[in-house]
Amino acid sequence: MTEHPAAHLRTLVLNADMQPLSWAPLSIWSWQDAFVAVMQDRVVQVKAYEDVHVRSASRTHEVPSVVALKAYRRRKVAAFTRYHVFVRDEFRCQYCGDKFSPKELTFDHVIPRSKNGIAEWSNIVACCPADNLRKGNLTPKQAGMRLLRQPFEPSPRQLDEIARRLQCAQDLHQSWMDFLYWDSELER
Template sequence: MSANAHLSASAFPALVLNADFQPLSWYPLSVWSWQDTVRAMFLDRIAVLSHYDRVIRSPGQELRLPSVVALKQYVPQERRPPFTRFNLFLRDRFSCQYCGITAPIQELTFDHVVPRSRGGRTSWDNITTACTRCNLRKGSRLPRECGMHPLSRPQQPSTHQLRQNGRQFPPGYLHESWRDFLYWDSELEP
């Protein structure tokens, strides 16, 4: 299939749902390019749930571009999220746990609540998100020594908690056909 010349790879992404109709990931939201989606469709790996109005053509065929697809085979999700900088920021909702400001990722760092120089470990239970200013202010002191206590106790998040937090940060692009699949479990207004 050949698409029009002005149809770029980033145009018309498809929302990808697992076989249970939940997004594979919320943040970043699981999307595929239209080329990957069409390829998976011809390999019979997905079910198409919704389409764009856009059509691509080949000499013998015409195809509406899928906007929402579901995998035919369920992909198991990890029970315990990996300990990464991004997952830490997502756990803490991209907010400094000392002053409460929400900041872009490049302005955030992580802080050992009990500093490593004092025997603190690098683990979910001892690391919290901090803005650069608060991290410098706290330094290698204990929270009680500097009067800086985390707003929430650091702990290992569940995959469910990270998904819930990810839902609070929608991407810049949400096609209207995606809304039914992303917010179907939201509370309805009376």
């Protein structure tokens, strides 16, 4: 049995202002979820994949490539997640400054948990395994280490700006480009 051409397609989700709902991570739905949202009139289909269709009992439908929410959704706070800490710190160890992939990074409690340090934006930084081991159960001062930048709670907008600048989004479909890089300088 051959796989349907739409099997691995995804749909970019835009806010009502036609900007990505999120950059960190990029707001993407499965095409099936997007298709259902279009059929239920919860979103507007902005673009469809060319030459890819799905059939129902009575008709053929386009597969949405880009959809937009009908009402603007404002994000008030950034979720405190491992990935967001890495994005905030630009995938750099906050002790040595080297850049790592998300799989290679760990995070460090600036004030260790054993010294009443808690897991919150102002006490967690991205860290390479070597520096995490070197720092151990000490404060940076006790370990003779210096933070490149004090940890802070980023706004959703700050995270999106960093993710966009670093181009964290992978596997971008060509039909999404007008919506992701609309303010980029044009080629001459």
